[in-house]
Amino acid sequence: MTDPGWAKHLADILRRNGIRMFATVPDYIVSHVLEHLTADAECRVVTVTREEEGVGLLSGAWLGGRRGALLMQNSGLGNSVNALASLNVASQIPIVLVLSHRGDLGEFNPAQVPMGQAAGPILDALGIRWIKPSSVAELEAQGDGLVKLAYTRRLPVAVLLPPELTGGKQG
Amino acid sequence: MSATLTRTAATRLLAERLADEVVVTNLGQASLELQQLADRPLNCYIFGSMGQCSSVGLGIALARPDVRVVCLDGDGSLLMNLGSLCTIATQAPKNYALVIWDNEVHQTTGGQPTATAARSNLAAIARGAGVDKAMEARTEDELRGAYDRILSEEGPFVVSVKIAIGRTEGRLDRDVVGFTRRFVQALAAR
Numbered sequence: 001m002t003d004p005g006w007a008k009h010l011a012d013i014l015r016r017n018g019i020r021m022f023a024t025v026p027d028y029i030v031s032h033v034l035e036h037l038t039a040d041a042e043c044r045v046v047t048v049t050r051e052e053e054g055v056g057l058l059s060g061a062w063l064g065g066r067r068g069a070l071l072m073q074n075s076g077l078g079n080s081v082n083a084l085a086s087l088n089v090a091s092q093i094p095i096v097l098v099l100s101h102r103g104d105l106g107e108f109n110p111a112q113v114p115m116g117q118a119a120g121p122i123l124d125a126l127g128i129r130w131i132k133p134s135s136v137a138e139l140e141a142q143g144d145g146l147v148k149l150a151y152t153r154r155l156p157v158a159v160l161l162p163p164e165l166t167g168g169k170q171g
Numbered sequence: 172m173s174a175t176l177t178r179t180a181a182t183r184l185l186a187e188r189l190a191d192e193v194v195v196t197n198l199g200q201a202s203l204e205l206q207q208l209a210d211r212p213l214n215c216y217i218f219g220s221m222g223q224c225s226s227v228g229l230g231i232a233l234a235r236p237d238v239r240v241v242c243l244d245g246d247g248s249l250l251m252n253l254g255s256l257c258t259i260a261t262q263a264p265k266n267y268a269l270v271i272w273d274n275e276v277h278q279t280t281g282g283q284p285t286a287t288a289a290r291s292n293l294a295a296i297a298r299g300a301g302v303d304k305a306m307e308a309r310t311e312d313e314l315r316g317a318y319d320r321i322l323s324e325e326g327p328f329v330v331s332v333k334i335a336i337g338r339t340e341g342r343l344d345r346d347v348v349g350f351t352r353r354f355v356q357a358l359a360a361r
Contacts, residue, residue, distance in 0.1 A: 021230075021233065021234065044233065046233070046258065046262060047258075047261075048226075048254070048258050049254025049255070049257055049258060050252075050254050052222070052223070052252070053223075053226045053252060053254055053255055053258060054226075055220075055223070055226075056220065056222075056223035056224075056225075056226030056227045056229075056230065056252075056255075057226045057227070057229050057230040057233075057258070058230055059223075059227055059230060060195075060226065060227035060228060060229060060230020060231040060232075060233075060234065061230040061231070061233060061234040062230075062234075063215060063227070063230070063231055063234075063351070063354060063355055063358065064230065064231040064232075064233075064234030064235040064238075064358060065234055065235065065355075065358070065359055066233075066234040068230070082219075082220060082221075083220040083222075083223050085219075086218070086219025086220045087217070087219055087220035087223060087227075090218065090219055090347050090348075091218070091347050091348060091351040092348050092351065093351065
């Protein structure tokens with residue numbers, strides 16, 4: 001059984017690590033996290049038109065002294081690859097990526113599968129450290145450390161949200 | 172109608188007026204021009220990520236509402252990220268201006284025409300996206316007027332500057348990490 005409290009745990013991890021600026025192209029799964037963030041007057045959530053735009057915006061926010069996280073589906077990782085590589089990795093600008101992991105266990109939509117299977121290898125190829133917690137306990141055990149690493153190393157990090165954690169999306 | 176303003180002249184006119192504003196510059200010619208004419212710690216040069224200049228500047232403007240942010244983008248690059256105009260309009264930061272060097276070609280790659288050489292108009296697209304203060308500048312007088320506004324009035328602004336085709340000579344200093352750290356420190360101290 002998945003713990004329906006996973007989304008609040010994730011929102012709390014981001015907030016207690018000083019992240020107040022968020023960009024998103026929403027999907028069904030990350031919308032549960034967004035609920036907590038949009039209800040928080042201290043957080044600013046910017047809906048962008050394409051995920052790559054969110055990478056640029058949050059990179060600017062970090063240059064201006066504010067930490068940011070980008071919430072999206074793993075399809076958005078594909079839309080963001082060049083900016084992550086030639087802006088964040090090249091210039092050493094940290095951001096936190098939160099990716100709902102479609103296209104893996106239990107997927108009902110064939111169009112989601114290729115990008116879902118490619119997400120981990122793409123992050124590896126960019127040198128972006130990532131975790132894929134399958135339970136709230138794992139999320140709590142690894143989340144703070146992952147966010148801390150982003151700012152120590154000055155590079156992006158990613159949290160993949162698998163259906164074991166979130167319950168996934170039923171077709 | 173062919174443009175007579177040059178990017179060099181247009182950049183110099185801006186540089187003369189700068190005080191403690193942040194200037195974010197697009198990869199290639201925009202960065203090279205500003206680096207050669209007026210290198211300063213509050214310049215944020217972008218060396219890659221074509222299309223992202225306006226978005227990086229928007230993020231800085233949202234993070235630091237106390238600082239005026241001017242982006243110097245190119246027509247080819249902005250055409251790659253037109254959605255940014257919608258986000259600029261929606262977020263509506265008062266301290267933000269996007270200036271586009273519109274020479275109607277992809278200058279760095281050999282001068283292939285962009286959509287603005289045909290029928291597309293970036294100021295009109297910006298107005299359609301919801302940026303009310305969107306304008307075009309074709310002469311030095313119009314450009315001076317636009318600079319006066321973006322450096323004193325509340326934005327957001329989008330200014331499409333019609334400039335002549337032409338490459339600037341010289342070589343961009345690409346100490347990517349060094350310039351990024353210098354900018355972060357300068358802005359934090361501002």
